[in-house]
Amino acid sequence: MSGKQRELHLGLMFWATGTHTAGWRYPGARSDGAFDIGFIQEVTRLVEDAKFDFLFLGDRLATDPALAKTNPAQMSRMEPFTVASAIAAATSHIGIAVTANPTYYDPYTVARLTASLDHLSGGRAAWNLVTGADGAAAYNFSRDGHWDTEKRYDWADEFVEVVRDLWDSWEDDAFTRDKSGGRYIDESKLHTIDHVGEHFSVKGPLNVARPPQGQVVLLHAGTSDRSRELGAREADVIFAGQPDLESAREYYADVKSRAARYGRGPDEIQILPGLSVVVAPTTAAAVQVYDRLNALVPLDPEHETVDSVRFGGLGQGLKRNLASVSQVLGVDVTDRTIHDPVAQEVFDGSGDAGRKVFAGITATTRRTVAGPEPITYFDLINGITVGSRTVVGDPIEIADHIQLWFEQDAADGFNIFPDFVPGSVRAFTELVVPELQRRGLFRIDYDGTTFRDHLRLGRPGNRHRGPGPALTEPN
Template identity: 75%
Template sequence: MSDTTSHHGRRQLHLGLMFWATGTHTAGWRYPGSKADGAYDIEFIQRVTQVAEAAKFDFLFLGDRLATDPSLAATNPAQMSRLEPFTAASAIAAATDSIGIVVTANPTYSDPFTIARLTASLDHLSRGRASWNLVTGADAAAAANYSRDEHWDAEARYDWADEFVEVVRALWDSWEEDAFVRDQGSGRFIDPSRVHAIDHVGEHFRVAGPLNVARPTQGQVVLLHAGTSERSRELAAREADVVFAGQATIEAAREYYADIKSRAAVHGRRADEVLILPGLSVIVAETTADAVAVYDELNALLPLDPEDVVVDSVRFGGLGQGLKRNLASVSRVIGVDVTGNEADAAVPASLAEEVNDEGRRILDRITTLTRRRVGGEAPITYRDLINGIARQGAVVVGNPVEVADHLQLWFETGAADGFNVFPDFVPGSVDAFARLVVPELQRRGIFRTEYSGRTFRDHLGLSVPANRFAGREAVRS
C-alpha cells in the first residue's frame, strides 16, 4: 500500500513545507519568536525539518537563486541570502529519517553530469529521499554571475532543459542495480555488463557516461517542476512527478489541474503519476480571531511607503514585481482616489459602490482573510486596502477547522493533490500547522498518520521505474 491511499482506499493528500528560514512573509523575520539568523543555523534548520517530519509531511523544499540584490532585504529577505541547497540538504538528511528533501537546481547554469551526480549522491546518503526541483531561471541577473552576456529567453532555456533531463535520466540509469557484485572471496567487484555508457550526442550536450555514482536508491530521483507557460506545462506533464502551482483562486487552480492531467495522459501517464501541489500560505490559530490577529500583526510589521513616492513597482526577487505600499498605489488599482487618509481609519461604506471590478475583488478578498467588511461592525481600513493590493498567491487565515475545510475543498474538487505549505514566519507557522491542522486532516482521514515507507517515492505512491538499460549489453566495459 502506498501513501497515496489510506487503509480504507481513500485518496490521501500530500504536504510539502517551503523552507525559507526567515519566513515566506516579507516581515516574517520580525515576528515574535522568529529566528532572524536562521538561514545559517543548521541546527535550527534541522529542528524545523524534524517538526515537519513528526507531522508526516511528504517533503521539505529548499529553493535557490543564482543572483542576489541587497535591496531584497526590504522585500524578500529569505531569497536574498541562504545556504547552497545541496549542502544544506546533506545536513538535513543526516538529522532525519523519512521526510523527502527537495533541492532546487537550475539546468540553465549547469551541466547534466554535475546535476546527475549531485542528486544521485543525495539520494544515496538520504536512503532514497532526494528530489530535484528543476527551474530554468527567470532571473536575468544570474547571467552576469556565470560569464554570460545575456540570460537566454524562455524557448532557449526549455530547449536546453528538455535535453538536460533526458541526459540526467540516462545517467541515473547507467548502473544497473546488480552491477555491484562486491564478492570479497573471488575479488570480483562489479559486473561490467551491467554498467552502461550513454554516449549521448544531442543539440546541446555530448555526454559519454556512465555516471560515477551508482543508480539512485529510488531508481530515478523524484522530479519537481513549476510554471505556467506553455513550455513549462509540457515539461511538467511529460517529466515531473510533482508539479508546483501558484494559482490564487480555486477556479484558476482547477483549470491548471485539469490542463496538466490531460497533457500527462497524452504522454501516456496516469493521472496519479503527476501530483499537483499549489503553494498555500497558512495562518492558523486556535480561534479565528487569533488567526486574524496574527495576520494583522505580520502586515503591521511592513513599513508603508510615503504617498509622495512615485508610484512604481518594487522588485521582489523570485516573486516578481510588487506595488509601492501606499494609498497612491491603492488609488491606481481600485480606480478611486483614496490618498490623504490615515492608514488605520475606517473605509466609508460608499467606497464599495465606487471602486472598479478589481477593487470589488480586493474588498472581497480582504473580507475573506480578515472577516472585516466595508461599513461593517468591524470595518475594513485603508491599511487593509494597502495590504490587499499586494501580490499574493493563495492564502488562508483561520482556525484549524476552517483551514482544513479550505484544504479539503481544493483537494476534493479537482484543484490540488496536496499543498506546498508556505510558513509566514519560522518556526511559529510550522509549529502551528503541525499542532493544529495536521491532526484535523488526520481526523478526517485524508492525511497519513504514519509513513508507509522510507523513500520519497513511497510517500508519493510512486513505484521505482525500470532501468532503461536493463537487458542491454554494455556499450563498453
C-alpha cells in the same frame, strides 16, 4: 499506485526568515536561522514528525540588497545541496527537495549531486527543476544575458533526458563485490549513454551507483505552455500558484490531461499549489496574527511609484501606499488617513479589480465596509500587496479550505508557506495536521521510507537494462 484511496500530500517551503515579508520581525521568530544548520534540522524534524511528504529548499543564483525589504529569505542563504546533506543526516523519512537550475548547471553535475543525495538520504532526494526567472543570474555565469523562455526549455528538455540516462547508467546489480572471485562489478551492467544532442555531448557512465529510488523524484513549477508540457511529461510533483479555485481546477485538469498523452495516469503526477496559512486556536486569534504581521511591514512614501519593488527576482510588486491603492481601485484615496474606515463611496466607485481586493480582505480578516469591524485604508494597502493565497482561520476553517480544493480536483495537496519560523510551522503541525488526519485526508504514519513511497510511486525499471557498450577508455 496502490489500491488505497487518494491521499493528501504536504510539503514545507523552507525560507529561514519566513515567507511573509516581515516574518523575521514577528515575536519569537528566528531572524538569523539561514546559516544555522541546527535550526534548519529542527524545523525539518517538526514536519517530519507531522508526516509531511517533503521539505523544499529553493535557490537563487544571484542576490539583490533590495530583497532585504521585500524578501530577506531569498537574499542570502546556503547552497541547497549542502544543506540537504545535513538534513538527511538528521532525519529518516521526509523527502528533501533541492533546486538546481539547468540553465546554469550541466547534466553530469546535477545527476551526480542528486544521485549522491539520494544515497545519503536512503532514497529521499528530489530535484526541483526550474529554468530561472531571474535574469540577474546570467551575469554571475559569464553570460551576456538571460536566455529567453524557448531556449531555456529547449535546453531543459534535453538536460532532463541526459540526467535520467545517467541515473540509469549503472544497473541495480552491477556491483557484485565478489571477494572470493575478486570481481567487484559486472561490467556488462555498466552503461555509457553516448549522448550527442543539440546542446550536450555526454559519454557517461555516471560515477555514482544508481539512486536508491531508481529515478530521483522530479519537481517542477511554471504556468507557461512549455512549462506545463515539461511538467506533464517529466515531473512527479508540480508546484502551482493559481489564485482561486476556478483557475486551479483548470490548471489541474490541463496538466493531468497532458500527462495522459504521455501514457501517465492521474496518480503519477501530484499537483501542489503553494498555500500561506495563518492558523490559531480561534479565528479571532488568527486574524490578530495576520494583522500583526502586516503591521510590521513598512509603508512606502506616497510619491513612489510601483516600478522598483522586487520580490525574489520574480517580477514587480506594488508599493505599500495609498497611491498604489488608488491605482488598483480606480478611486483616488491619497488624501485619506490609513487607519480610518473605508468610506462607502470608495467601495461603490471601485472597479472589478478593487472589488476583488475587498473580497480578499473580507476573506482573511472577516471585516467588511460599514460592518461592526470596518475595513480600513491600511487593510487596502495590505490587500493589494499580500496576495490572495493566504488563508486565515482556526484549524477547522483551514482544513475546510484544504479539503475543498482537494475534493474539487484543484490540488493533490499543498506546499505550505510558513509566514514566520518556527512559529507558523509549529502552529500548522499542531493544529491543522491533526484535523486533516481526523478527517482521513492525511496519513497517520509513513507507509515507507523513500520519497517515492510517500507519493505512492513505484520504483522505475532501468532503461539500459541488458548488454551495454563496453568501456573503451577510462571514465
